[in-house]
Amino acid sequence: MDKKNELLVRVYFVMFMFILVAVLILGRVVKITLFEGDKWRGKADAYVKWMEKKVDRGDIYDANGNLLATSLPFFDVRMDLLISSDAVFENNIDSLAICLAKLWPNGKPASKWKAEFIQGRYAGKNKTKKGMSYFQIADGVNLDEMEKLKKFPIFREGHYGGGLILERTTKREKPFREIASRTIGTDRANAQNVGLEDSFDKFLRGKTTKQLMKRIKKNLWVPVQNPAEFDAKKGDDIITTLDINIQDIVHTELLKAVTKEQAKAGTAILMEVETGAIKAITNLERSKSKESYYEEYNYGIGQMTEPGSTLKLATMMALMEDSCVALNDKVRVYGGKKKFYGEWMYDSEMHGKDEMTVMDVFKFSSNVGIASLADQCFNKDWSSRQKFTNYFRQFGLDQKTGIEINGEVNPYIKDAKEHRKSFWLTSVPWMAHGYEMHLSPLQVLNFYNTVANEGKKMKPYLVESILREGKTLHQFHPKVVDESIARKETIEKAQELLHSVVKSGTGRRLKSKEFSFAGKTGTTRVDYDKDAEGVKKKYNASFAGYFPAEDPKYSLIVVIYDPSVSYYGSSVAGPVFRNIAEKCNSLYFKNQLKEQMAEMKDFMIAKKQSGYGEDYDQLMAYMDVDYQRSSKAKWVNLLPSEDEVKMDKKRILKNKIPDVRGMGIRDATYVLESLGLKVKTEGLGKVVTQTIKPGTKNVGQEIELLLN
């Protein structure tokens, strides 16, 4: 019995111990989950957490695939001064300081770098105090500089040996810098985006999603659900209608002009007549220091001003649409000076003539002439005034163009009914030569483009397509706004008028011998309500038109704001127009020539060459060339002749050196190295000579290839 009791006591003891342990564990569980829960969950978060997927912003391209805006990585460089060992630090600190001073010659000198490093590491002369583990080297370092930095003494020991800390950021870069930069726009973290970066932000930005990530190494996180799915999708790419070559021409010419004229600003927009695609848009504004010009504000789209003489075309078209006058009718111009309802009106050029034909009124841009004509036809009563403003509506001048850039506003054109309270007796004569209304340069251009396009009004557009991962997501097609804004005869007469301006009117000095264009000058007074003795009068000079005159391809407007040297549209904006038109025309010929040359290449006979069979199959299919292939071998010889292309098998034996002449560098190295040979190459292109004769026994020699 005793033994049994003893046994029981032991059993109970063991059981008690078990229960005790169980209770302890349970207690611990309760404590951890209920009382310390937050703390531990917080710790767990350091290893697993929801993170926003970082997405690369999409790129912006021009119509020919040139990169207009992209994101490039930049680095903020810091140094942990405490991490490197004393030996490494002491031995290399001088050379590091010299290297840094060399990398940034305009920055700190080597002696200063060294002093700062030493001070930072030892926190003053006191070696017991802790120094800096986050010493600033530089911000916004680009890739090239970063690569160099990594190879500097101390830094090349890596993060744990040298203490180099690189923090990656991305910045938007425009490869063509100032060119079209306001229209391409900016993407900034702490300010409103502008331009296409703003209007297409939704696409460029890409989709950001959150995903559960776990930490597998310092600074290395992988998704929990599917560790292989690393890459967040890139934002969509935008293909614009801009052409960087034309854009370059427009930019250069406008810059020359605004600099010469000491103007406040200038803008030029070039549009394809048939489609409404904008090929170039430049906006230059003088910097505050008055030294240079920058793309600061989108004048072409956002600047509403009185268009002045360029809008006389609309008045002329209204007169013709109404059949009120014929081009040969005579009209009195009173020597270029006339009082309308108590207000004086002057012609900008004193011609001294008393009478002119209607055509000459337009050609020589007589304000008095066109105002008189409009006054006769459209200022009799309210219904005739209404007719006048209705024509402006019919021509679409009161509508926005609908360009993709945010911030375009409706043009202001007075309506005889809607604005009756501010519609004066003088309104018709003044509207007739482009005052008492506000339009942006693009809106005026769109009107000229419509005339060039036989009266068919197109919607101007800047974006051709949106690509998602290389595939077209959206394709934007030219859009017709109005099939015809006026009668056919009216359009024809309008074109005739525009030709005559350059042939023998205000634009006659711009004429170039081999090349024809059509357009209208504009010299617009601004701030005329502030007229006072001794105050210099301010003007905007403009020229709107299209080229070539007979078969219009492009329409173009040039506006120069407040030029100081001269102020006539014909002498300030006109030459810019002509230069751009001429250069674009040459460019057009050059491109045509290039195309012809490319066609010629088809006739040239290729030389004998060899390579990977499948590559040739693909190449031939891509070039749409018929060929005969006599074997299914991996490596082939290509034997072109005058009228056919043949391919036959290339023999490659394991124990013999093959003939790699005629092969590309990649194919040749692949073939030789897979046979165990060592390859050295020189030059570029196809192999012309090899140092070991084909057919020699292969014993893993070294072979040198010379490429042409």
Added chain:
Amino acid sequence: MRNELTNWIFKNLSFVFFLSALGLVYIFNAHKAEKKLREIQVLKQEVSDSKNHYHKIKSEIMYESTESQLAKELIEKDLKSNDDVPVVIKQG
């Protein structure tokens, strides 16, 4: 009873070994996969850096080869662009 248990254990020992071997393979595999992921991450970074590098150099070349930049460079060498308008000799 005791004998039976020992027997059972011995009988299934090979299976137990198999299970632990499987466990080892599992752990090894998981580690290997993680290592690969790390490599992929590093390579991806390298690829994107190289791509960016390419973009940077290419865009510099593009900028330098615009007509206006070329004209600027060449003016020092006394070369000027031909401003004559091309003449169409024959309309094809």
